[in-house]
Amino acid sequence: EDKVVQSPLSLVVHEGDTVTLNCSYEVTNFRSLLWYKQEKKAPTFLFMLTSSGIEKKSGRLSSILDKKELFSILNITATQTGDSAVYLCAVKAPSGGSNYKLTFGKGTLLTVNP
Amino acid sequence: EAGVAQSPRYKIIEKRQSVAFWCNPISGHATLYWYQQILGQGPKLLIQFQNNGVVDDSQLPKDRFSAERLKGVDSTLKIQPAKLEDSAVYLCASSFNRGLDSPLHFGNGTRLTVT
Numbered sequence: 062e063d064k065v066v067q068s069p070l071s072l073v074v075h076e077g078d079t080v081t082l083n084c085s086y087e088v089t090n091f092r093s094l095l096w097y098k099q100e101k102k103a104p105t106f107l108f109m110l111t112s113s114g115i116e117k118k119s120g121r122l123s124s125i126l127d128k129k130e131l132f133s134i135l136n137i138t139a140t141q142t143g144d145s146a147v148y149l150c151a152v153k154a155p156s157g158g159s160n161y162k163l164t165f166g167k168g169t170l171l172t173v174n175p
Numbered sequence: 176e177a178g179v180a181q182s183p184r185y186k187i188i189e190k191r192q193s194v195a196f197w198c199n200p201i202s203g204h205a206t207l208y209w210y211q212q213i214l215g216q217g218p219k220l221l222i223q224f225q226n227n228g229v230v231d232d233s234q235l236p237k238d239r240f241s242a243e244r245l246k247g248v249d250s251t252l253k254i255q256p257a258k259l260e261d262s263a264v265y266l267c268a269s270s271f272n273r274g275l276d277s278p279l280h281f282g283n284g285t286r287l288t289v290t
Contacts, residue, residue, distance in 0.1 A: 065217070095278060103179070103266070103281040104218070149217055156223075160230045163279065165217030 063088045067150050067166035075174050078140050082169045084150030085132040092161060094126055094133050097149040099168065104149055107135070140173045147171075177201065179282035181267050187288045193255035196285045199248070200269030208279065209242055209252050210266040218266055224250065257289045 097104035110126035156162035210218035227247040244250040
């Protein structure tokens with residue numbers, strides 16, 4: 062069974078700190094890894110990573126994938142209170158035919174205090 | 176671009192009652208998903224549609240859950256009868272297609288409380 066493990070499960074930091082969120086996976090026929098940010102409602106898409114060692118960057122957020130060691134990290138620099146959310150990691154793998162399914166981790170709850 | 180629309184936002188029912196949720200995906204998105212997210216957990220896939228056909232319902236508790244997408248656009252998910260452990264947020268998501276490079280876009284979800 063596919064497995065996605067995120068750590069830490071929760072994290073409290075002060076504004077301006079840098080945080081690193083971790084995601085490790087055991088998936089048959091891995092295809093891609095996705096990061097989502099979930100505030101009180103819909104998860105919103107952040108990044109999709111398919112190739113090892115290539116960093117994806119969007120403003121203060123960046124992410125990288127290591128397919129050999131089966132993990133990804135999400136970095137947030139100069140954190141702001143608006144970064145407070147649950148960050149979900151999901152792995153995409155074939156589910157039969159030409160279909161793909163996403164398996165999610167439990168998420169990391171990030172709280173940024175002023 | 177309008178996002179994925181879901182209703183209702185909240186629902187409280189007693190166990191053994193039935194409930195239905197509605198989802199309208201992003202226009203042009205062929206693939207539609209229903210996820211269940213229990214508090215403190217990541218979303219778990221219940222069912223995936225490609226147009227109006229089911230492509231994966233392996234984790235749908237079919238004795239009580241049903242879903243349809245009759246015209247290949249909007250979809251309903253029904254629970255009958257509900258159990259206490261069905262309390263969760265039900266998220267609908269859509270993607271342009273079911274392929275590798277098509278990220279999912281989620282709706283705001285329906286929070287169900289079963290008492």
